[in-house]
Amino acid sequence: MKADTLRGHLDALLLAVLDGRKLHGYAIIEALQLRSDGALDLPTGTVYPALRRLERAGWLASEWDVVSGRKRRTYRLTRSGEQALAAERTEWREFTAVIGGVLGA
Amino acid sequence: MKADTLRGHLDALLLAVLDGRKLHGYAIIEALQLRSDGALDLPTGTVYPALRRLERAGWLASEWDVVSGRKRRTYRLTRSGEQALAAERTEWREFTAVIGGVLGA
DNA sequence: GGCTACACATAGTCTGGCTACATGTAGCAA
DNA sequence: TTGCTACATGTAGCCAGACTATGTGTAGCC
Numbered sequence: 001m002k003a004d005t006l007r008g009h010l011d012a013l014l015l016a017v018l019d020g021r022k023l024h025g026y027a028i029i030e031a032l033q034l035r036s037d038g039a040l041d042l043p044t045g046t047v048y049p050a051l052r053r054l055e056r057a058g059w060l061a062s063e064w065d066v067v068s069g070r071k072r073r074t075y076r077l078t079r080s081g082e083q084a085l086a087a088e089r090t091e092w093r094e095f096t097a098v099i100g101g102v103l104g105a
Numbered sequence: 106m107k108a109d110t111l112r113g114h115l116d117a118l119l120l121a122v123l124d125g126r127k128l129h130g131y132a133i134i135e136a137l138q139l140r141s142d143g144a145l146d147l148p149t150g151t152v153y154p155a156l157r158r159l160e161r162a163g164w165l166a167s168e169w170d171v172v173s174g175r176k177r178r179t180y181r182l183t184r185s186g187e188q189a190l191a192a193e194r195t196e197w198r199e200f201t202a203v204i205g206g207v208l209g210a
Numbered sequence: 211g212g213c214t215a216c217a218c219a220t221a222g223t224c225t226g227g228c229t230a231c232a233t234g235t236a237g238c239a240a
Numbered sequence: 241t242t243g244c245t246a247c248a249t250g251t252a253g254c255c256a257g258a259c260t261a262t263g264t265g266t267a268g269c270c
Contacts, residue, residue: 001196001199001200001203002113002196004112004113004225004226004257004258005112005113005114005196005200006113006258007109007110007112007113007225007226007227007256007257007258008107008109008110008111008112008256008257009110009204010257010258012204012208013204013207013208016207016208017207024217024218025217025218025219026216026217026218027217032207035206035207036203036206036207037203039199039203040203040207042258042259043258043259043260044217044218044219045219045220045221045258045259045260045261045262046257046258046259048217048218048219048220049219049220049257049258050257050258052219053257068266068267069266069267070216070217070218070265070266070267071217071218071265071266072216072217072218073217073218088208089208091106091107091110092204092205092208094106094144095106095110096201096205098106098141098144098145099114099117099118099197100197100201101140101141102118102121102122102137102140102141102145103117103118103121103193103194103197109226109227109228109256109257111227112225112226112227112257112258113226115226115227129248129249130248130249130250131247131248131249132248147227147228148227148228148229149248149249149250150227150228150229150230150231150250150251150252151226151227151228153248153249153250153251154226154227154250154251155226155227157250158226173235173236174235174236175234175235175236175247175248176234176235176248176249177247177248177249178248178249
């Protein structure tokens, strides 16, 4: 996939992958790979700052836990994060309708 | 529509709107507004440089003409522009499948 | 002892659409 | 004749945001 196409959709992806479950950063990257059949291979330098940003925005909450000696910061959606996800999904539908409408014509 | 979502899709829009017809810059902006029901209102500072860039890439060709005293630079797709458009459409389908797959799950 | 996978983090870069501005014609209204 | 709006093209500079490169450290295998 071409670079930059992701612009503006990263938040939606991160929120979506945390919908209904708690994951830590590394697992989020793996989950996105899995769900996209390998198409999405986000670098850590993209994901970790984004997660911090979403937490600052109040859409995610995190807590540290230790699994077999390794520290993990586990993220989950907050209530307003769920609302944000719903909004992102709506925006995604609108976006694809608009662009797809122009491209498909 | 949120800013930056357009990133990486502008070329596809411009190529698509010129598919099968010749238009000048201003008319391209209007055509995109029309086709998107007003959702796409691209500033001239976005469109004109992009058109020049696509022409440098060999995907568009332009010529000046004068209509009622006003100069217009009219663009049309080149052969390789048509191929580029086809490639952009394929990429768009892949892109929406990937992101939509993650969001929809 | 070295390698790979796991796990987090940040500083700095770079792309590319956007803002703001500049220039000019045509036509209408006050 | 002055001003306004629509038409029409263009550039310089900004800035958001994803990416590159780099750093740190643990666990476990060979």
